[in-house]
Amino acid sequence: xxxxxxxxxxxxxxxxxxxxxxxxxxxxxxxxxxxxxxxxxxxxxxxxxxxxxxxxxxxxxxxxxxxxxxxxxxxxxxxxxxxxxxxxxxxxxxxxxxxxxxxxxxxxxxxxxxxxxxxxxxxxxxxxxxxxxxxxxxxxxxxxxxxxxxxxxxxxxxxxxxxxxxxxxxxxxxxxxxxxxxxxxxxxxxxxxxxxxxxxxxxxxxxxxxxxxxxxxxxxxxxx
Amino acid sequence: xxxxxxxxxxxxxxxxxxxxxxxxxxxxxxxxxxxxxxxxxxxxxxxxxxxxxxxxxxxxxxxxxxxxxxxxxxxxxxxxxxxxxxxxxxxxxxxxxxxxxxxxxxxxxxxxxxxxxxxxxxxxxxxxxxxxxxxxxxxxxxxxxxxxxxxxxxxxxxxxxxxxxxxxxxxxxxxxxxxxxxxxxxxxxxxxxxxxxxxxxxxxxxxxxxxxxxxxxxxxxxxx
Numbered sequence: 001x002x003x004x005x006x007x008x009x010x011x012x013x014x015x016x017x018x019x020x021x022x023x024x025x026x027x028x029x030x031x032x033x034x035x036x037x038x039x040x041x042x043x044x045x046x047x048x049x050x051x052x053x054x055x056x057x058x059x060x061x062x063x064x065x066x067x068x069x070x071x072x073x074x075x076x077x078x079x080x081x082x083x084x085x086x087x088x089x090x091x092x093x094x095x096x097x098x099x100x101x102x103x104x105x106x107x108x109x110x111x112x113x114x115x116x117x118x119x120x121x122x123x124x125x126x127x128x129x130x131x132x133x134x135x136x137x138x139x140x141x142x143x144x145x146x147x148x149x150x151x152x153x154x155x156x157x158x159x160x161x162x163x164x165x166x167x168x169x170x171x172x173x174x175x176x177x178x179x180x181x182x183x184x185x186x187x188x189x190x191x192x193x194x195x196x197x198x199x200x201x202x203x204x205x206x207x208x209x210x211x212x213x214x215x216x217x218x219x220x221x222x223x224x
Numbered sequence: 225x226x227x228x229x230x231x232x233x234x235x236x237x238x239x240x241x242x243x244x245x246x247x248x249x250x251x252x253x254x255x256x257x258x259x260x261x262x263x264x265x266x267x268x269x270x271x272x273x274x275x276x277x278x279x280x281x282x283x284x285x286x287x288x289x290x291x292x293x294x295x296x297x298x299x300x301x302x303x304x305x306x307x308x309x310x311x312x313x314x315x316x317x318x319x320x321x322x323x324x325x326x327x328x329x330x331x332x333x334x335x336x337x338x339x340x341x342x343x344x345x346x347x348x349x350x351x352x353x354x355x356x357x358x359x360x361x362x363x364x365x366x367x368x369x370x371x372x373x374x375x376x377x378x379x380x381x382x383x384x385x386x387x388x389x390x391x392x393x394x395x396x397x398x399x400x401x402x403x404x405x406x407x408x409x410x411x412x413x414x415x416x417x418x419x420x421x422x423x424x425x426x427x428x429x430x431x432x433x434x435x436x437x438x439x440x441x442x443x444x445x446x447x448x
């Protein structure tokens with residue numbers, strides 16, 4: 001029987017590449033998108049379409065109202081999404097505990113469908129310095145997952161796969177292209193508008209643009 | 225300045241005792257209830273009223289649609305909430321990854337308000353054998369919290385407080401009474417009806433009833 005995997009999926013460049021990798025590794029993909037009050041909620045629509053395009057076994061959307069906590073430019077109307085800057089500081093787009101919440105929900109989904117493999121497209125090279133995108137965070141979550149679950153108690157070993165962790169954006173794009181990813185169907189922008197157009201200047205756009213440039217490939221992104 | 229704490233709060237016997245303990249220890253309490261598609265959603269109303277009664281600094285409700293994942297008698301209409309049984313197995317009321325999800329949201333809330341202390345009323349004595357109610361789970365979450373957050377990177381140390389972990393229900397009740405908890409204002413039942421009446425026979429009712437009996441105290445619970 002084909003092994004199931006849960007893929008945290010925003011329909012962006014990274015998670016779509018991640019989905020392609022999971023499929024290439026022979027997993028039966030179950031994509032999971034989180035509606036967390038992100039201002040760029042159009043990404044949920046992109047994710048849904050992309051999940052359909054890639055013919056996943058199931059696409060699940062779980063809502064979690066992290067916007068009610070505030071504290072991030074991505075969810076709090078009182079804080080503007082900033083343009084990319086070279087600062088060493090963790091930017092305002094950091095959402096407190098976001099990846100911990102996402103992975104926890106993915107863990108619940110995985111346990112429900114009988115999967116022990118969870119993929120996420122985080123990256124610790126061309127990234128914004130978020131603490132929950134680091135290898136030691138992932139290892140700690142894996143340890144937690146095995147203690148937190150009925151499956152874990154029964155001896156199953158959960159594995160958190162972050163195949164993009166050590167790659168730069170250009171290499172991610174090249175890998176995805178080799179696997180047949182159509183990046184025109186992905187969206188990464190934090191200010192994505194209601195027609196799916198990217199701003200071109202936020203952190204996420206910055207790294208994506210740079211990736212295509214460094215890979216020497218045409219950028220298929222639709223900019224506003 | 226009074227130190228802030230987040231208390232995971234269902235308005236039940238355990239979490240209300242936990243709130244009383246946090247207050248007694250001098251913390252400024254911020255209660256957090258999760259609306260996760262539980263069938264006994266009336267507990268959210270009990271929690272709101274109890275938070276008001278105990279005059280907490282802020283009461284926050286975060287929704288997370290765990291019911292869309294299914295797999296638990298507490299959220300899935302296809303699975304009935306069972307009566308208590310002496311079985312060694314983890315019961316159907318187990319919600320995959322629930323405490324991991326709750327603690328993750330609590331971590332996000334804590335980081336947003338500038339708290340590093342999180343209380344939860346889990347218990348590893350008179351309990352249902354849930355894996356995410358064990359000390360090793362809590363330690364793993366604490367390790368994760370420090371790696372997952374901006375605050376953690378900046379050197380803050382998160383502390384997960386589970387003051388009831390090693391107590392039996394009778395001792396929890398006695399401790400709560402000593403701190404002035406009014407248990408008639410708490411509700412623990414998995415089948416709580418829309419008038420806040422308990423079934424008296426589910427796991428949660430079983431342990432609660434036994435607790436009052438063993439403590440030699442009158443049970444103020446409203447049964448249906």
